[in-house]
Amino acid sequence: MAELAIGRGFLPAYARLQRRAQRAVDAAISKFAQHTHAGLHLEKLTGARDPNIRTIRIDQFYRGVVLALGEEKYALLDVLPHDDAIAFAVSRRFTVNQTLGVLEMRDQAGIEEFTRTEPSTPGGALFDQVSNADLVRLGVDADLLPLLRIIATDQQLESLAGRLPETQLDILRGLASGLSVAEVWAEQADRIVSGVDTDDLLTAARRTPERIAFVSGPVELAAILAHPFDVWRTFLHPTQRDVAYRDTYSGPALVTGSAGTGKTVTGLHRAVFLAERLPDGGKVLLTTYTRALAEALTRQLYRLTTDPAVRARIDVTSIDKLAYEIVTRDRGRVTVADNEILDELWQAAAKTGPTYLNRAGQVTTFSASFLRHEWEQVVLAQQLTTRDAYRDAPRRGRGTGLRAAQRDQVWDAIDTVARELTRRHLRTHTQLADEAAAILRRSPAPYRHVVVDEGQDLHPAQWRLLRTLVAPGPNDMFLLADPYQRIYDSHVSLAQLGIEVRGRTRRLTVNYRTTHQILNLSVKVLNGDAAIGLDGQDDTLHGYRSTTLGGVPELGAHDNRDDEYEALIERVGTWLDQGVEPHAIGVAVRTGQLVRTISRILADAHIPVADDKRGIDGVHVATMHRMKGLEFQCLAAVGLDAGILPAPNALTSAAEDPHAHQQDLRRERCLLFVALTRARDVLYLSHSGTPSPLLPVTR
Numbered sequence: 001m002a003e004l005a006i007g008r009g010f011l012p013a014y015a016r017l018q019r020r021a022q023r024a025v026d027a028a029i030s031k032f033a034q035h036t037h038a039g040l041h042l043e044k045l046t047g048a049r050d051p052n053i054r055t056i057r058i059d060q061f062y063r064g065v066v067l068a069l070g071e072e073k074y075a076l077l078d079v080l081p082h083d084d085a086i087a088f089a090v091s092r093r094f095t096v097n098q099t100l101g102v103l104e105m106r107d108q109a110g111i112e113e114f115t116r117t118e119p120s121t122p123g124g125a126l127f128d129q130v131s132n133a134d135l136v137r138l139g140v141d142a143d144l145l146p147l148l149r150i151i152a153t154d155q156q157l158e159s160l161a162g163r164l165p166e167t168q169l170d171i172l173r174g175l176a177s178g179l180s181v182a183e184v185w186a187e188q189a190d191r192i193v194s195g196v197d198t199d200d201l202l203t204a205a206r207r208t209p210e211r212i213a214f215v216s217g218p219v220e221l222a223a224i225l226a227h228p229f230d231v232w233r234t235f236l237h238p239t240q241r242d243v244a245y246r247d248t249y250s251g252p253a254l255v256t257g258s259a260g261t262g263k264t265v266t267g268l269h270r271a272v273f274l275a276e277r278l279p280d281g282g283k284v285l286l287t288t289y290t291r292a293l294a295e296a297l298t299r300q301l302y303r304l305t306t307d308p309a310v311r312a313r314i315d316v317t318s319i320d321k322l323a324y325e326i327v328t329r330d331r332g333r334v335t336v337a338d339n340e341i342l343d344e345l346w347q348a349a350a351k352t353g354p355t356y357l358n359r360a361g362q363v364t365t366f367s368a369s370f371l372r373h374e375w376e377q378v379v380l381a382q383q384l385t386t387r388d389a390y391r392d393a394p395r396r397g398r399g400t401g402l403r404a405a406q407r408d409q410v411w412d413a414i415d416t417v418a419r420e421l422t423r424r425h426l427r428t429h430t431q432l433a434d435e436a437a438a439i440l441r442r443s444p445a446p447y448r449h450v451v452v453d454e455g456q457d458l459h460p461a462q463w464r465l466l467r468t469l470v471a472p473g474p475n476d477m478f479l480l481a482d483p484y485q486r487i488y489d490s491h492v493s494l495a496q497l498g499i500e501v502r503g504r505t506r507r508l509t510v511n512y513r514t515t516h517q518i519l520n521l522s523v524k525v526l527n528g529d530a531a532i533g534l535d536g537q538d539d540t541l542h543g544y545r546s547t548t549l550g551g552v553p554e555l556g557a558h559d560n561r562d563d564e565y566e567a568l569i570e571r572v573g574t575w576l577d578q579g580v581e582p583h584a585i586g587v588a589v590r591t592g593q594l595v596r597t598i599s600r601i602l603a604d605a606h607i608p609v610a611d612d613k614r615g616i617d618g619v620h621v622a623t624m625h626r627m628k629g630l631e632f633q634c635l636a637a638v639g640l641d642a643g644i645l646p647a648p649n650a651l652t653s654a655a656e657d658p659h660a661h662q663q664d665l666r667r668e669r670c671l672l673f674v675a676l677t678r679a680r681d682v683l684y685l686s687h688s689g690t691p692s693p694l695l696p697v698t699r
């Protein structure tokens with residue numbers, strides 16, 4: 001019986017077609033399902049580089065490109081206008097990777113052209129340090145070695161994207177990004193296959209779910225084709241697949257990976273996988289940092305599964321909302337203190353509060369931000385309720401130490417604010433998380449599995465709540481986090497909170513969102529600083545790499561703000577003229593004030609600006625904090641001036657506490673990193689006057 005598989009490249013091709021052409025493709029596909037492939041006229045091509053390649057007629061304009069895998073199984077690889085389809089088909093060749101046994105496609109004609117036209121560069125080539133034997137051992141085809149020996153730059157390597165076999169390109173990108181042969185080997189160790197039969201395309205295709213999807217029937221096919229832009233629903237990277245579909249983790253599992261490596265995607269697949277196996281009544285919690293992110297998760301989840309029973313088994317909510325609901329269900333209405341009130345109380349506490357001699361020998365008051373952070377990161381984090389407990393408590397991650405007398409003074413200031421909140425019947429989200437945890441401890445845990453996205457910024461109180469939501473045991477917690485995107489102050493050791501992930505951590509390294517050029521710039525913002533993961537280990541960006549190429553991010557340097565705004569209006573206008581949807585454009589800024597001003601000037605220029613509260617679609621203008629977890633086809637990061645980034649009020653002065661100052665600076669770097677890595681294809685940056693010292697392009 002003829003069976004059809006779908007190649008990864010087919011989906012975007014299908015997505016680009018007009019509805020009529022899509023219907024013609026659907027009709028051609030259904031012939032496979034009806035066992036009438038004889039009627040498909042699978043045509044062989046003269047001059048084809050691969051004897052197994054065929055094309056089929058879709059309509060008078062389009063042809064499909066098909067690979068015969070053997071045993072009457074076919075893979076539909078692409079749909080293209082007639083001449084393009086023929087050109088594509090004759091140039092491609094399929095091989096079986098000798099190390100991993102996966103099916104690979106190469107653009108043989110493109111490779112031949114590269115070898116013919118690319119001059120060999122004098123000086124060191126990119127892979128000089130790696131022997132031929134090692135390259136072959138890693139799975140690189142021997143016939144590609146001469147070509148690899150003339151590659152001298154990242155750009156040359158990237159110009160081979162689409163021509164080299166993808167798995168081999170990934171290996172080469174890993175080596176080029178600084179991984180050693182042993183590290184690349186370790187990255188793919190789980191996938192190495194012995195006794196590979198390089199003539200058996202069918203077995204190889206079945207080993208390549210990241211690029212070939214075997215479709216069980218029309219229902220599955222319709223589900224795949226319903227969202228052809230969402231390649232992530234069907235084709236996961238082998239590490240993503242392995243992590244998401246592992247049968248059992250004996251306890252909490254932690255998946256790390258920097259921006260755009262598909263942590264959210266992996267978490268979504270895991271949630272669905274777990275929900276599908278649950279008996280009736282069992283529930284999965286899928287949670288994240290903010291309400292907006294939870295809404296985005298729900299939308300993605302609904303694209304991943306249409307099964308109402310599975311959807312019903314997954315609760316998606318932000319951790320704050322969940323805590324609020326648990327407490328109000330138990331105790332009736334509660335009021336959460338908003339930021340304005342908290343600011344006011346902490347300012348008052350700072351004014352009348354403790355003083356100390358700073359490093360310059362001046363009498364200084366502790367700042368409002370210091371006191372507030374001390375309350376959140378030391379007192380609430382460790383659930384300290386008495387002065388004595390605070391006196392002896394460790395203050396990890398809080399900068400220079402406090403003497404006993406200072407601690408007493410700080411405690412008095414904190415205690416005054418805490419009492420005032422109680423007097424006004426107000427709580428913070430952090431307090432609610434601990435209250436909710438206390439309530440839950442009285443009864444059996446409500447969830448069978450918990451999946452947590454954006455875990456890097458959760459407070460210890462929120463982790464304590466998560467721990468009570470699910471009983472310890474196999475597959476209890478699946479956590480996704482990137483310590484390089486930590487933009488609040490929580491410094492958490494999961495083990496100390498009863499969440500032991502040792503032996504169950506995995507790292508994703510391939511960025512699917514951002515181009516090579518945008519990623520390069522964004523990583524420079526981090527300045528080589530290390531980050532400590534939730535498991536207490538140093539995290540690393542080693543081997544972090546992108547799969548796509550694009551233009552170099554552009555920096556607009558302006559003398560004054562009006563010019564900068566004018567340039568922004570022009571830039572956004574150009575993107576819109578090029579057909580970019582307004583909601584696919586983001587503008588990231590450091591302050592709420594800039595959000596308001598820029599929203600106004602864009603609106604005045606008749607550019608639609610999104611307003612979530614009123615349900616209005618448009619260009620998304622937001623603070624860098626609010627950009628967390630989102631993505632945009634085109635992103636402008638503006639107002640990147642020295643006086644704005646780092647934000648002066650977010651920095652402890654170096655005189656007050658040099659250690660805290662460094663830490664605050666680091667957080668501002670992470671914030672800029674988060675903002676820049678929201679860009680998918682195009683990134684534009686601008687400033688007026690002196691540029692921010694955090695901008696790498698200016699140094």
Ligand SMILES: Nc1ncnc2c1ncn2[C@@H]1O[C@H](COP(=O)(O)OP(=O)(O)OP(=O)(O)O)[C@@H](O)[C@H]1O
Pocket residue numbers: 231232235236237240257258259260261262263264265266482485511512513628629630631677
């Ligand atoms: N296997 C895949 N194939 C195609 N696209 C993918 C794949 N995995 C992820 N993506 C896409 O890459 C982008 C980033 O994925 P995702 O949001 O899951 O990453 P993340 O690690 O959670 O990012 P961040 O931490 O920056 O928020 C999304 O557009 C997603 O659809």
